[in-house]
Amino acid sequence: MGYTDFSYCLLVLCALAAYYILPLNRRWTVLLTAGIVFYAFNDLKALPLVLLTAVFSFFAGKLLGRNKSKVLYICCAVISALPLLSKVILSFAGIPFAGWLVPLGLSFYSLQIISYLTDVYTGKISPQENCLKYILFITYFPQIIQGPIPRYEQLGHQLFEGHRFDEDKAVRGLQLIIWGYFLKLMIAEKAAPFVNRIFADCYSYSGIIPLLAAALFIIQLYADFLSCVTLSQGVSLLFGIEVADNFRRPVFAESISEFWRRWHLSLSHWLRDYVYFPLGGSRKGKLRKYLNIIVVFIISGLWHGVGINYLIWGLFHAFCQIAGELTMPLRTGLCRAIRMPALLRTYIRRFNTFLLVVFSMFFFRAYGTSAGLYMIRSLFMRTGSSLPDLFSLGIDRYDFAVLAASLIFLLIIETLQEKGISVCGIINKKPFAVRLGIYLAAFLVILVFGTYGIGFDSGQFIYGMF
Amino acid sequence: MNKHRLFLIRVSVVSVLCLLLSLGASVILEPKFYNDKAIATTVTFRSFYAMQKDTVDVLFAGSSHAVCGYSPQYLYDHFGIRSFNLGSDEQNMIITYYWLKEALKYQKPSAVVLDTVICFDLDIAENNINEPSVRKAIDPMRLSLNKINAVNDFVRINPAESKLSYYIPALRFHERWKNLEYYDLHFFEKQSYDMKGYSLLTNKTEPFEYHPFTVETDEQSTMVPLMKEYLNRITELCSDHGIKLILVKTPCYQASYAKYNTLRQYADENGLDYYDYNLKELYDLINFDFSEDMSDPGHANVYGAEKLTEHIGQILSGTIPAVEDSQWILSRDYYCQKKEQKPQKDN
Structure with missing residues (x-):
């Protein structure tokens, strides 16, 4: 079930x-x-x-x-x-x-x-x-x-405490359930066949394909985990219960440390409150702080899975966080010296953070450390697999188009949310007929274009394995 | 309280509309096996429901071998016997059982002629239950207890299938939006129901080395247990309704003497008639010619089908009286036209 x-x-x-x-x-x-x-x-x-x-x-x-x-x-x-x-x-x-x-x-x-x-x-x-x-x-x-x-x-x-029925919460809950299904079936499950195929047969691919697989995996992981939490929040709201957010739009993170303030918040907060702070946090000097960060990420790595690759993944994030903090003055000075516009700087930082997270996925998702290392090496190798074969690797051109459209839609929604605009709030202000149209359209789109059914295991969630 | 009631009404309205949308999408997305296909399964079952009640005296059932092997029009034109061919692609015994049960709600046949190729492992799928073939036959079945039981059985046998998708086919076939065909968007175009489930093939098989059984043996083949279980149920069902069950095997490359022995024994134990046209004696009796009367090594063409139907007609004509019925009279011209058409085969 x-x-x-x-x-x-x-x-x-x-x-x-x-x-x-x-x-x-x-x-x-x-x-x-x-x-x-x-x-x-x-x-x-x-x-x-x-x-x-x-x-x-x-x-x-x-x-x-x-x-x-x-x-x-x-x-x-x-x-x-x-x-x-x-x-x-x-x-x-x-x-x-x-x-x-x-x-x-x-x-x-x-x-x-x-x-x-x-x-x-x-x-x-x-x-x-x-x-x-x-x-x-x-x-x-x-x-x-x-x-x-x-x-x-x-x-x-x-x-x-028993809750009386609250219509506003119930409506919000149902909206979240629809959103959860969208994330799961239109993004996470859509990306899965490609990711599974490349990581399962990682020694056969090189160049941009492994990079695309890692990028799609982090998108899959995000959509999958977010969908599960969203479904959990949606169902809870039907009972009048508020479940805390677990993500705050990590795509807008400008550094690895900010990424962890936006990704899997409940785990990050747990590690902060029950490991990092008890170890002294940042109160006992820089060296101790960095050591604490390393300890936290080792535990995080082990929590996610047992294997050297998970340890490396954790250590990589610790390293990025420490290096990011150490080089911050240098990078800020450089940007000022070349008078880089603030907006451009923001986008570059976001892109770099995304790339670092994608890079870490080679250890997180690959079947073992050597497979992860091989995939990194293969990024710089030139072999047979190239772009023309892209649509034969688990996702055909139609599903790629649906995935791309869904990602653009997700990005628009998250951009609005980042600006403090509540999409649910906008919908709720519309007349019933308009809302009805939106719900039915969403239902139909997910029904037809979603990835589920025989051959797909859309009932499983990635984080359920950790 | 009123506010809550209004909310419940709104949720119910949205739910009902979602259900209607799903069913509407299903109409477009579910595969349609219309008359443009060699075996028009969708048309077969729709046309069965369109038959006047209690007018069909003989039902043919089984896999594509039966679909291509027995012509209701020929049987009517030559013996006055009103029949319908309920066969479908890779129709396994479970499908046959439930479709027979469903058919008995609308018709009172005196005889059922059942092709037996599916009783033995055909290497098409585990237990000879090929999900696409199951869907072809079960999807057109009207919502009924028979459909519910059939779906429950298939999902019990293959838990990877979704029960719900049998009632809302869009859940199963939603991926078809990528390759919709003409009839998916023109599903409302009227199809001819004149063939009464029969698939008329006019081409002749490519050269194929085939010999009817000549060397007798005591060997036996093992029936797929699940197929045997449902064959037993079919036997029981026919017995309960006083229907004469006739087991047949049309000429085909999959036949063997060992399979014949197994079914011969089964037929004898259950008091059934059994005709395997791969036996030299019967093959010669109906004057069958594999190279002329087969469309391919598994399926009879119209010439072979008429020979097979002729034999069944001779068997049944003694017990089933000839009746005048416009449903078969009006379809005669269509049948003749199809028979005259140049050979073509697609599926």
Whole structure:
């Protein structure tokens, strides 16, 4: 039962009906039941482990609420994160492990639990007293597979207090659901066949093809992850629940450090609050700050996947961030010296940042470090594959055209959002007939031009694998 | 409360319009096998629904071998027997079973003539269930319990398929926007229903080495279990409705004595008639000539079809009385015209 499946729509509809029928103070039980059902449908074997971890961390939280022992806190956090740690260690050791040991959404809910325990330990929040409510917080179904990683103080109370039906939120939710489907089926899934083909057979291509594959992969990854979060936000709004944004238009980032202030915000904030700041952040001198950045990105790399290539990817981002900061005065001085217009400078910086992120994808997406290195080398090699073959590499010319049009549309929407213009707000001010026309047109475009159905696995999301 | 009700009404309106849009898009996007194709499957099933109720006495069923092998017009013109050919490309036994069930809602046939090539592994797809062929036959079926059961069975067998897409075909065929054909945009153009499911081919096969069985053997072939399961259901269905089920195998390169033995045994065990025209005795009896009567090594042309139909007519004429029916009388000229046309084959 993926987030784009019909069965998921049915689950949401049933949950909505039950949610608004029950009295306000019982409505959270519907979300809990839906969460368990959703998880059971997706990963029944792993459900006991998820529940066990949740129950353990619930009691650990209660204990930490009374006893602020650091040792106890570390023990509780480590035990709660044991499945995640086991996965990392066993994978690095090359030891095979059972599927139930790696439940769906493990990387997300493990960080969620650690943040909960840490916040209880530091006294930022009070521990939840009701075990079932806590399990709901961990298994909240619209976001358990692919995040964002919620904070208890932001999400918890929203889940537990019953919401009255709010038409404005519901409309916004439905708009977000349509937008989520657009991102998933018109961009992420459209780009996937090309990306999959080139990375799977990376030794056969050179020149611009690998570069295009890496560029399309970052676009695919962004659209895929954003769509999942958007769907999660949309479905949550139908229940009156606000899920935090996880992206802030990363295409406008002018440096790698800004990129991480716009990309996967819940992870970036988690790493900042629970790793970077506790390590001293930038308060203990430049050298220590850079070391902290390296540590943060090593953890980020390992969180994304087990393999040297993920470590290299993390280190590359750390290096770019540090180098960017060190060379900032030099670059600023140079721009002033040649009197580069501010707008041009902005575009160049955005383009450079995009290129650096694309470059890092050779390590992130390739099947191993040597494959990634080969793809980088192949950028400068001249072999058989060239542009005329472009349309035979998984996406035909029609789908390329649809993808290009969708990307232009996404860019327009994000440009408007960057300027503080709410597209939903504009639509909502239109008469019903116009809105109806927009919704139906969007539906028809996605229905006809989207990539889904037999041969495509549009029910899966890339970040669900991490 | 009123505000909420208005919102619900608006959402319902949008949902209904989306559904209508999907169905409208499906009309354009679903593949159409009209009379411009060698086997006009879409026309076959539409024309079946267009037949007057309780007028069909014999149903032919099976794969393309049956579609090209049995001419309802010939059967009527020579024996006065009213028949319809419900066969379709690679029609597997599951399709046949559900289409027979569907057909029985509209007609009361006395006999069903079923080609058996699909009972054995044809190397076309796992269990001989080729998704495009399934869609060709199931998509034109009216929404009914039979369709729902058929869809459930196919999706159970192949979970990669989507149930919903059988009811909203645009979900399956949306990629066809890239290569729409003439009839996709002219879907409303009237098609002739005169062939009654039969595919009339006039060309003759390229030289092909074929010999009817002469050497007897005790060997047996194994039926695809799923095909056998549904063949059993077909047998039961016909038995329950008092329909005479006749198993046949038209001349073709895939036939073998071992397959004949298996079906012979099946027919004997179930009290069915079985005619394999690849047996030399039968092949000679109907005066079949592979090089003259086949369109290709698998499918009979009109000359072969008339010989095969003639034989079935002789078998059935004793039990099914001749009846005058304008549905077959009015289609005679069209059939003759098609027969006179120069050989052409496309699909």
